[in-house]
Amino acid sequence: MSGQGKTAAHGKHENHASHIVPVPVYLAVFATLIVLTWVTAYVSTVDLGPLNIYVALSIAVFKASLVVLFFMHVKYGTRLTKMIVGAGLFWLVLLLFLVMIDIWTRSWMGVPGR
Amino acid sequence: MDNETLMLEHEQDEHYGLQHHFENQEQQKDASTIGMWTFLLTEIMFFGGLFLAYFIYRQWYPAAFAAASNNTDLWLGAANTTVLICSSLTMAMGVHAAALGKRTMLVLFLVLTLMLGGIFLGVKAYEYHDKWVKHEIPGAHFECRDEKGAPCADEQHTQLFFSLYFGMTGLHASHMIIGFGILLVLIVQSWQGKFTSGWHTPIEMFGLYWHFVDIVWIFLFPLLYLIDRSGRGLH
Secondary structure, three states: OHHHHHHHHHHHHHHHHHHOOOHHHHHHHHHHHHHHHHHHHHHOOOOOOOHHHHHHHHHHHHHHHHHHHHHOOHHHOOHHHHHHHHHHHHHHHHHHHHHHHHHHHHHHHOOOOO | OOHHHHHHHHHHOOOOOOOOOOOOHHHHHHHHHHHHHHHHHHHHHHHHHHHHHHHHHHHHOHHHHHHHHOOOOHHHHHHHHHHHHHHHHHHHHHHHHHHOOOHHHHHHHHHHHHHHHHHHHHHHHHHHHHHHHOOOOOOOOOOOEOOOOOEOOOHHHHHHHHHHHHHHHHHHHHHHHHHHHHHHHHHHHHHOOOOOOOOOHHHHHHHHHHHHHHHHHHHHHHHHHOOOOOOHHHO
């Protein structure tokens, strides 16, 4: 029970830090998100060959990470929150990549079903 | 007793908003945060299935997807993305104001969030109408024409793109409409002084939901609007 009390006290400390994210941090994240939105829109009109989609998705992943870490306070969150977010993303990657690996490679082999 | 006095009274009470089955505010807030994130993970998998369908069909019919995507309005999409990011900032600032116990600022930022969300949906409705007029809604009267009026490349499969376009943006928009309902309740409750710097968990949890909806759009924008804009695959 005393151990639990300790954890709670520790959690209290973490949460107090998380309560107030300085406004300039929000504004910096916001400015980055806006700039990247217009960068990604402009870059799409430039022919980069097969790289276009990778550039667009990299920018999107970076923007989403900023939102998750700062706007959604995960950077300042407890370890348990970070683990839950990480586990969820891991399953999403499994869903997308395991299926896409099959889709991408099927045409190389000339196997039936494609 | 006016609302500000009411709020001050709540401020003194460290048990305000605390359910009896929690030890203290911190434990309660951690539980809420984890619960909310668990819900958002189910949402991620929910949208994830649609993203997967998108990636598979895009892999199979690249010409159709490029042609159909070029029929969306790139700059309108970028402007709307900007509006949604602005609403995420006002939401974050709302949570900030709540944490500082600033009631008026909280209400102001929540109303701004609602208004920016409204602008986003208004632009979206305009885009839907535009697609309706151009017969780009999948079905019996569907047709896809490029800027010269000629049929799109692989016109049959451009229907797949537009099905996914309406399915994904429609699901996204329905999340925003649900958000509006919750936001209206939160605005009234904030105005009544229900939230304090010590307890404003509903504001924080709604913030997570709103930012999540923003993230979905951050991916929808490049995937739906930005395929092959340089026109390489079209000619």
